Amino acid sequence: MKKLSLFAGLLLLLVVGTAAHAEDARPFLTAKDVDLTMILPPPPADDSAQTKAEIGEVLTLQVTRTPEMEARAKADAEENVWRFADVMGPKFTKEALPKLNAFFERVVATEGAVVDPAKDFWKRPRPHMLSDLVKPIVKPSTSGAWPSGHTTVGTMMGIILADMVPEKRAEIMTRAWEYGHNRVVAGIHYPSDIEMGRIAGAVIASNLQHDSDFEKEYEEAKAELRSVLGL
Template identity: 70%
Template sequence: MRTFAKALSLLLVVGLASPVFAEDAKPFSDAKEINLLDLLPPPPANDSAQTKAELGEILTIQVTRTPEMAARAVADSQENVWRFSDVIDNPKFTKENLPKFSAFFDRVVETEGAVVDPAKDVWKRPRPHLYSDLVKPIVSLSKSGSYPSGHTTVGTLMGVVLSNMVPEKRAAIMTRAWEYGHNRIVGGIHYASDIEAGRIVGMVIAETITTHDDYKTEYEGAKAELRAALGL
């Protein structure tokens, strides 16, 4: 856990202050460029004290979550930038009004799977409900490994990119991104260590793709379209 916290702090210091994609969406990076097997430690062992403690957290939330929390977790199963509509709080923040922005974020979202899925396939950490039949997920089940959380990765990644476009709302956007990841625990589909790893990976991806020329070009066009629509 200390390793995760240290890595997360370093990333913040250096400046990072089933989904549906467009048919031609191409990831900005992949596992060849960002090898998570080199970046992250393996997940906690199934019989470890940490996994048992994290299972306890899931079970506690399972009996204490409110209907509102449950509904929010279910809604956040969607992997798209429009889940940030509540913090952007502008009626023009829609796919129809923002075609360049929408196409750009299709690529951002696609990048998560290209980076994360190969590592999931190696580690194959069982989802909480596969480890304990006491866990009753309220979100869609997944056949992929639990570690790291892809949803949390993409939520963090989207949050970083979106907050760079709208720095006026950075704190609210990143708070929302953190909630997006935590809702995977609320939904009973991930452990806390999956979420922590996903946040780190999301920030690493966000930092890495800013060096790519195609990203820079599409980012500027999407940002200009968004800020114009929002009147910023």
């Protein structure tokens, strides 16, 4: 019984430790390094013609999206690089690429550290907060919509992956664009949030290239990825 209790305790520590590692990933950059409020324009007013037109676009997708589109939009609610597995191939797994996994956890943490302050600054209400007709198919959020954090990190991951594996650049960037668009399909963002997310992602990715800490981990993750993929 004592051995069983010890095993259970060790297993719990392992699970908790793994979760803590994912949550505590240290960002490469923060809003102090990239201030999006000084780069992006402010969002359209809630009662503007543009916002009303964009709600119309969301509602149109709501009645025209297919079950397959809905399934992909729901799956893309996850913020991790493994959503690119469908274009990277069967060898692209967390288990096979531990260095890449740790590296992209820091990329995801960077998105939050840079984007969240901007979201809080602008506080753009999401579509379902302005129209009762909008029914998101992912977990509703009341955080600021401008810019889309998912789109920002999807763009960052796409740019970085495409730099690591230029042989698949077209497929990777097409997937990154779909990842962002799926936030509109899911009914949780306006199209202009996605546009701003793509700009934010490109800006952050560009700034990361000047960070020595990023460059070191990038090279290690790239070498691991290309080795596993046989490139």
